[in-house]
Amino acid sequence: xxxxxxxxxxxxxxxxxxxxxxxxxxxVNLTLRAGEVLxxxxxxxAGKSTLSKILSGALIPDSGRIVLDGMEVRFASPADARxxxxxxxxxxxxxxxxxxxxxxxxxxxxxxRRILGVPLMDKRKMHADAARMLDHLGIRxxxxxxxxxxxxGGQRQSIAIGRAVSFDPLVLIMDEPTAALAVAExxxxxxxxxxxxxxxxxxxxxxxxxxxxxxxxxxxMVLFEGRNxxxxxxxxxxxxxxxxxxxxxxxxxxxxxPRPAAGAPT
Amino acid sequence: xxxxxxxxxxxxVPNDLRARFRLFVHDSGGVVSIAVxxxxxxxxxSLITDTFLTQANLLNILRQIAPLMIVAxxxxxxxxxxxxxxxxxxxxxxxxALAAISLQAGVPWPVVVILMLAIGVVIGLVQGFxxxxxxxxxxxxxxxxxxxxxxxxxxxxxGYSIPIDPQSPFNEIGRGWVFxxxxxxxxxxxxxxxxxxxxxxxxxxxxxxGVGANAEAVRRSGVNTERIxxxxxxxxxxxxxxxxxxxxxxxxxxxxxxxxGFELDVIAAVVLGGTSLFGGRGTMVGTMLGALTVAVIGNGxxxxxxxxxxxxxxxGVIILVAIWLNFRLFRTGMRAT
Numbered sequence: 001x002x003x004x005x006x007x008x009x010x011x012x013x014x015x016x017x018x019x020x021x022x023x024x025x026x027x028v029n030l031t032l033r034a035g036e037v038l039x040x041x042x043x044x045x046a047g048k049s050t051l052s053k054i055l056s057g058a059l060i061p062d063s064g065r066i067v068l069d070g071m072e073v074r075f076a077s078p079a080d081a082r083x084x085x086x087x088x089x090x091x092x093x094x095x096x097x098x099x100x101x102x103x104x105x106x107x108x109x110x111x112x113r114r115i116l117g118v119p120l121m122d123k124r125k126m127h128a129d130a131a132r133m134l135d136h137l138g139i140r141x142x143x144x145x146x147x148x149x150x151x152x153g154g155q156r157q158s159i160a161i162g163r164a165v166s167f168d169p170l171v172l173i174m175d176e177p178t179a180a181l182a183v184a185e186x187x188x189x190x191x192x193x194x195x196x197x198x199x200x201x202x203x204x205x206x207x208x209x210x211x212x213x214x215x216x217x218x219x220x221m222v223l224f225e226g227r228n229x230x231x232x233x234x235x236x237x238x239x240x241x242x243x244x245x246x247x248x249x250x251x252x253x254x255x256x257x258p259r260p261a262a263g264a265p266t
Numbered sequence: 267x268x269x270x271x272x273x274x275x276x277x278x279v280p281n282d283l284r285a286r287f288r289l290f291v292h293d294s295g296g297v298v299s300i301a302v303x304x305x306x307x308x309x310x311x312s313l314i315t316d317t318f319l320t321q322a323n324l325l326n327i328l329r330q331i332a333p334l335m336i337v338a339x340x341x342x343x344x345x346x347x348x349x350x351x352x353x354x355x356x357x358x359x360x361x362x363a364l365a366a367i368s369l370q371a372g373v374p375w376p377v378v379v380i381l382m383l384a385i386g387v388v389i390g391l392v393q394g395f396x397x398x399x400x401x402x403x404x405x406x407x408x409x410x411x412x413x414x415x416x417x418x419x420x421x422x423x424x425g426y427s428i429p430i431d432p433q434s435p436f437n438e439i440g441r442g443w444v445f446x447x448x449x450x451x452x453x454x455x456x457x458x459x460x461x462x463x464x465x466x467x468x469x470x471x472x473x474x475x476g477v478g479a480n481a482e483a484v485r486r487s488g489v490n491t492e493r494i495x496x497x498x499x500x501x502x503x504x505x506x507x508x509x510x511x512x513x514x515x516x517x518x519x520x521x522x523x524x525x526x527g528f529e530l531d532v533i534a535a536v537v538l539g540g541t542s543l544f545g546g547r548g549t550m551v552g553t554m555l556g557a558l559t560v561a562v563i564g565n566g567x568x569x570x571x572x573x574x575x576x577x578x579x580x581x582g583v584i585i586l587v588a589i590w591l592n593f594r595l596f597r598t599g600m601r602a603t
Contacts, residue, residue, distance in 0.1 A: 078486075092480075093480070093482045093483055093486060094483050094486065095480065095483055096475070096476045096479035096480045096483050096484065096546070097479050097480065097546065098475060098478075098479045098546040098547050099472070099475060099476060099479060103472060104483075107472075107476065107483065107484065107487040107489075108484070108487025108488045108489050109487070109488075110469050110472065112469070118463075118468075119468065119469075120463070120467040120468055121467055121468060121469055121472065123467075
């Protein structure tokens with residue numbers, strides 16, 4: 001299924017990482033194609049976050065290698081990863097609440113104009129640029145002049161994603177982007193993920209909301225106690241199978257999948 | 267960007283006029299409330315005293331307010347980064363004393379001015395280093411500064427007031443008039459306008475707000491946040507030195523006792539104006555109104571012939587009530603909706 005072809009954007013091979021005596025990851029492999037949305041799932045402590053932090057440069061693996069577009073890379077810091085166009089969306093770490101939408105999207109690279117030799121922010125251009133960025137991704141926003149603190153959770157998440165996308169990433173990692181959102185907002189964020197991947201960005205989506213995986217993902221990778229246990233194309237699997245793979249045994253969940261027939265043995 | 271797009275993000279912020287007005291009040295509620303409070307204070311003092319609303323007194327207020335206004339502008343930057351500078355009164359005193367000492371020693375007045383401003387900047391940079399680079403809370407660093415810097419001023423003057431030659435052109439900085447306006451007032455207005463432009467229109471001002479709101483986000487976007495934090499303390503040192511020079515020139519002497527409790531007036535003015543002590547939210551217009559209000563209250567209470575022992579108590583109560591109203595009416599109230 002995963003041959004050595006040119007469309008493979010990221011290959012993580014034999015990644016291991018221990019924290020003291022605890023082996024968080026043991027010889028884990030991950031493959032990600034261009035424009036693909038990969039769902040990364042597993043129970044708490046299965047190693048999803050550790051793996052994504054290694055890819056985004058926040059953690060350094062004990063062993064293993066990362067190949068990006070055919071070249072081996074080493075990330076010593078998140079800045080290294082960003083230079084290689086691997087972006088991670090952290091909502092809490094990327095937005096300034098008291099700054100407006102345009103200011104957040106363009107933070108750190110505000111367009112300027114000179115008046116009497118003094119460099120001032122070109123606010124008109126900022127709002128125009130920001131509106132273009134939002135339109136480009138199909139993000140609806142009442143105004144680019146709104147302060148981010150006045151936005152809903154889904155709108156904030158969209159701004160954080162829009163900002164990450166504006167750095168033209170090859171790989172975008174999202175950790176629980178739909179947690180604690182209202183239903184309509186989840187749809188909007190999932191739509192945005194699809195828009196982003198349609199532009200050729202590879203997306204890794206970490207989530208506990210398994211139903212989301214079946215809406216946006218092309219493939220699902222399951223981790224169990226720091227090891228690869230399964231990879232499934234969306235077409236070849238269903239929620240029940242994924243749940244069983246996550247918990248590592250046959251499991252009758254009352255919260256995921258169809259209800260068991262009345263009177264069925266539990 | 268209206269109409270129904272396929273990717274509809276549920277809109278919690280409706281677009282109608284009433285909602286927009288509510289948003290405006292939410293964003294600038296602090297400024298609206300302090301403006302109302304200021305007008306009320308002016309009205310009250312105009313009614314209960316005959317002397318408040320006279321040209322002579324208003325010009326007097328303008329001249330007296332200059333040091334407070336200048337330092338409050340700088341303090342707005344500091345507080346917006348979620349910092350504080352308690353040392354401004356002490357820097358004012360040190361510069362005040364040193365200016366008189368160096369003028370007495372025969373240093374030409376333009377050199378004295380430049381030297382004093384430089385001292386203010388250097389003190390700010392030293393304090394800023396401990397806050398920005400070493401991560402020590404600003405409250406502690408500048409509290410130490412408050413003590414040590416005034417101590418230095420006391421040591422230099424041995425507690426005496428040092429006269430400045432009345433013929434020196436230096437005094438014009440505090441006493442001069444330009445087109446019927448006191449020189450200190452003109453300096454204050456220039457500083458206020460510059461502060462407004464830098465705070466609202468430059469990337470530096472934007473990053474100051476950003477550092478107070480979410481320093482990590484600003485750092486991640488490639489901005490040197492340590493330099494931003496360092497700069498606001500340098501600005502505040504510079505402003506305090508300016509205030510020290512103006513007061514020395516106005517009084518024609520330098521004293522280590524100048525500016526006692528000055529830092530509290532400045533902080534009161536800034537917070538009264540609606541700048542949040544938690545950072546990320548600052549307003550220059552609010553600071554201007556806050557400083558005017560503090561000055562009007564001080565001046566008005568004196569004109570009411572209130573006992574000087576009662577004045578600080580009344581001042582404190584008025585400021586607390588104003589800030590309390592501001593919080594109640596415009597912050598928590600709006601948050602709940």
